[in-house]
Amino acid sequence: MNIIKKLMSSGMSIVKKPEGSEERIAEIEAHIDLAHNLAKRGDIEAGILQFKVARSLLLASDTSKIKAAIDRENSIYGKESLSFEQRARELSSESPNRTAVIISDSLGLPRGTADSTHDATTFELTHSGLVLAGLQKKGPARVQALCQRFATTEFVLNVVRERADCQNADVLIHIGLNDCVVRMFMNNQRIALGTLSPELRQKIVGFSQVHRNALIESDFDHTFTPLPVFKERLEEIVTLARSKGARSVGLATIIQPALKYASKTTQMAWNFARYNMAIYDVAKSLRCHLIDMHLLCWERGTAAHLSTDGMHLSAAGHRLMADTYLKAVGFPPASQN
Numbered sequence: 001m002n003i004i005k006k007l008m009s010s011g012m013s014i015v016k017k018p019e020g021s022e023e024r025i026a027e028i029e030a031h032i033d034l035a036h037n038l039a040k041r042g043d044i045e046a047g048i049l050q051f052k053v054a055r056s057l058l059l060a061s062d063t064s065k066i067k068a069a070i071d072r073e074n075s076i077y078g079k080e081s082l083s084f085e086q087r088a089r090e091l092s093s094e095s096p097n098r099t100a101v102i103i104s105d106s107l108g109l110p111r112g113t114a115d116s117t118h119d120a121t122t123f124e125l126t127h128s129g130l131v132l133a134g135l136q137k138k139g140p141a142r143v144q145a146l147c148q149r150f151a152t153t154e155f156v157l158n159v160v161r162e163r164a165d166c167q168n169a170d171v172l173i174h175i176g177l178n179d180c181v182v183r184m185f186m187n188n189q190r191i192a193l194g195t196l197s198p199e200l201r202q203k204i205v206g207f208s209q210v211h212r213n214a215l216i217e218s219d220f221d222h223t224f225t226p227l228p229v230f231k232e233r234l235e236e237i238v239t240l241a242r243s244k245g246a247r248s249v250g251l252a253t254i255i256q257p258a259l260k261y262a263s264k265t266t267q268m269a270w271n272f273a274r275y276n277m278a279i280y281d282v283a284k285s286l287r288c289h290l291i292d293m294h295l296l297c298w299e300r301g302t303a304a305h306l307s308t309d310g311m312h313l314s315a316a317g318h319r320l321m322a323d324t325y326l327k328a329v330g331f332p333p334a335s336q337n
Helices: 003-009 021-040 044-056 063-091 127-136 153-162 187-193 198-210 212-218 227-243 268-285 293-300 315-328
Strands: 098-104 141-147 169-174 248-252 289-291
Touching (some): 063 127, 127 141, 227 268
Parallel strands (some): 098 141, 169 248, 248 289
């Protein structure tokens, strides 16, 4: 039963859907105000249903403004990704004996300020750069680095299909963090929030912050990628890369954050673990290299190997990823002279 039907069956009134953007925004505000009032009266379940109606209307609030905001953000992240790929191309050998294709979300990209001694602030300090350096110790080599913020298995499948040069390449894929996290808002809904007034935006975001765990408990599949789809895509990605001539495929696990982060999100460890189990299953059944970054980072210490946000890799984390992967494909660690 969808949200509207649930509300109708409960006897609650539904605001008739208006046509103009101002009216649609007023409708969103009516639903979120009702959500807050219901929650204050102790009817959290009914409040959550009203919140979900408000959330479902976000993309209709001002379609032209939202489209411009989505295009603007996609352009920024696309340029960052292309710049990273270009740097890999510049440092790669012209006639390589060995090639690697490395695909990831923001965990593959540089982060932190230029003066940071903890974070990987340049291409050369990321695992893409370190894998390239490690391969080049044994001769001419090339890395194609295809990494983008907010990337999911959908992104990976598309780039393997359309852009990745897999012929005779070792392919490393680190994906899943964006797929598995239970979301308060889908990506375009998040962007749409930014087009609303600060007051209305705070009403919506504030409800999600106060009732975060109840919202998660109400729908564990409110993710970018439901678990069955995640596993199917991983299998398709591996099969496709091999059909395009990949000499090997490696899958890296999702790194679970520390308890101080997980305590704010109910069942986070369970949710991450079930997506990691899908990675384990696909790696085993399709005979891929398994780079278990979750276990490696916890074994070696997350404080050293993760950024201060508890999610992304630090410079040491990138070295750990690169060294483990290089060993898996028969090369000495990049950190070894």
